[in-house]
Amino acid sequence: xxxxxxxxxxxxxxxxxxxxxxxxxxxxxxxxxxxxxxxxxxxxxxxxxxxxxxxxxxxxxxxxxxxxxxxxxxxxxxxxxxxxxxxxxxxxxxxxxxxxxxxxxxxxxxxxxxxxxxxxxxxxxxxxxxxxxxxxxxxxxxxxxxxxxxxxxxxxxxxxxxxxxxxxxxxxxxxxxxxxxxxxxxxxxxxxxx
Ligand code: ADP
Numbered sequence: 001x002x003x004x005x006x007x008x009x010x011x012x013x014x015x016x017x018x019x020x021x022x023x024x025x026x027x028x029x030x031x032x033x034x035x036x037x038x039x040x041x042x043x044x045x046x047x048x049x050x051x052x053x054x055x056x057x058x059x060x061x062x063x064x065x066x067x068x069x070x071x072x073x074x075x076x077x078x079x080x081x082x083x084x085x086x087x088x089x090x091x092x093x094x095x096x097x098x099x100x101x102x103x104x105x106x107x108x109x110x111x112x113x114x115x116x117x118x119x120x121x122x123x124x125x126x127x128x129x130x131x132x133x134x135x136x137x138x139x140x141x142x143x144x145x146x147x148x149x150x151x152x153x154x155x156x157x158x159x160x161x162x163x164x165x166x167x168x169x170x171x172x173x174x175x176x177x178x179x180x181x182x183x184x185x186x187x188x189x190x191x192x193x194x
Contacts, residue, residue: 001079001081001082002080002110002190003082003101003106003108004021004081004082004083004084004109004110004112005083005084005087005108005112005160006018006021006083006084006085006112006114007111007112007113007166008113008116009114009121009146009149010125010145011120011121011124011128012114012116013116013171013178014086014114015033015034015085016175017171017178018031018083018085020179020182021182021186024183024192024193025080025081025190025192026193027081028076028080028082028083029082030072030073030082030083030084030085030087031085032069032085032087032089033086035068036054036065037054037134039068046064046068050064055141056141056144057136057140057141057142057143057144057145057147058144058148059090059148059153062090065089066092066096066097069084069087069096069097073100073101073104077104084097088156089153089156090152090155091159094156094159094160108165110165110167111166111167112168112169112182112185112186113157113166113167113168114178115170115172116170116171116172120172122142122143125137125142125145126142129142167185169181169182169185
């Protein structure tokens with residue numbers, strides 16, 4: 001198994017690059033943002049609880065997200081590996097993920113961080129808001145999401161760096177160039193499926 005965390009601020013391109021990685025390396029994609037939005041649209045109790053936080057640009061409580069991830073990992077026991085997108089977003093989530101994977105006799109092999117200047121992030125997110133229909137893609141909520149990223153999510157990078165797993169890639173070039181930079185790191189562990 002090969003397990004990858006794609007890390008970066010809101011708007012850094014994690015969703016887009018995840019799609020490229022999934023189609024080339026056949027990893028199982030786990031996006032907590034997508035999973036939460038699915039719960040919201042199905043009006044589940046978890047979704048109703050999560051929506052209160054998401055609409056304000058705040059992180060959903062760790063225990064909610066960790067429980068959701070745990071069942072997703074169990075559902076894909078025979079995967080070639082996982083790509084985690086938008087998770088872990090706090091240090092307790094990172095520690096919980098390590099424990100979950102250890103229980104399955106595996107681990108996180110690599111964390112790829114997308115580095116994009118803040119002005120570019122805001123520009124992309126505001127642009128996406130015009131078409132995405134996402135209730136959290138407006139300027140006020142975007143600012144809050146970036147603030148949450150700095151205070152709660154950035155420490156996750158130090159956590160993985162201390163474990164020697166973090167590699168940073170510039171996410172400010174074209175989608176294709178950024179993907180190429182990511183593949184250089186992934187290919188050290190796993191080759192694309194042709
Ligand atoms: P983005 O990275 O563009 O902000 P996501 O789709 O990853 O978008 O997340 C949207 C929202 O869902 C976040 O603002 C947050 O409220 C919630 N969310 C997603 N993943 C997590 C997580 N791992 N922990 C807590 N909240 C999360």
